[in-house]
Amino acid sequence: MAEDYEPKVVGFCCHYCAYSAADLAGSMRLEYAPNVRIVKLMCTGKVDTLHLLKSFEDGADVVFVAGCEEGDCHFLEGNLRAKKMVQQAKKLLEEIGIEPERLEMFHIGASDAPAFVAACNEMMERAKRLGPNPLKRRVLV
Ligand code: FES
Numbered sequence: 001m002a003e004d005y006e007p008k009v010v011g012f013c014c015h016y017c018a019y020s021a022a023d024l025a026g027s028m029r030l031e032y033a034p035n036v037r038i039v040k041l042m043c044t045g046k047v048d049t050l051h052l053l054k055s056f057e058d059g060a061d062v063v064f065v066a067g068c069e070e071g072d073c074h075f076l077e078g079n080l081r082a083k084k085m086v087q088q089a090k091k092l093l094e095e096i097g098i099e100p101e102r103l104e105m106f107h108i109g110a111s112d113a114p115a116f117v118a119a120c121n122e123m124m125e126r127a128k129r130l131g132p133n134p135l136k137r138r139v140l141v
Helices: 018-027 049-057 078-095 113-130
Strands: 009-014 036-041 062-067 103-107
Touching: 009 018, 009 049, 009 078, 009 113, 018 036, 018 062, 018 113, 036 113, 049 062, 049 078, 062 078, 062 113, 078 103, 103 113
Parallel strands: 009 036, 009 062, 062 103
Antiparallel strands: none
16 A cells, blocks of 8 residues: 555535534534545435445545434435435445445434544544555546
8 A cells, every 4th residue: 555645535414414513523623534525415315326436436535425313304315315325336336346335324413523523533444444445537636
């Protein structure tokens, strides 16, 4: 593995929960991996398998989707739809020889900043363990 490997983590976060938890983590001065790029969505139900795969193609080493707790989605079942998209994308990754654990879905409440931090750190740990994503087409800036 290259010594200068700096893992890139992309997190698709719901405005109502995970994004709020990320904001709160900042206010609480909780530390988490600095290489996490957050993509804010109104609901994780907007995430498509294509967005997840494109993130890998564009340079992410690991990707996560963080939505509301099950039963708490502001758009009823958006987080359940996202969960299905993540499962589908994991299967596709596996089929092309990419470790499916490079992708994960989390359910994080708006006030659960420690859970957001734990999710970021978990994904960073996976990125370090798995090494650079072999699908990288160009470097994420
Ligand atoms: Fe948060 Fe749907 S509003 S996942």
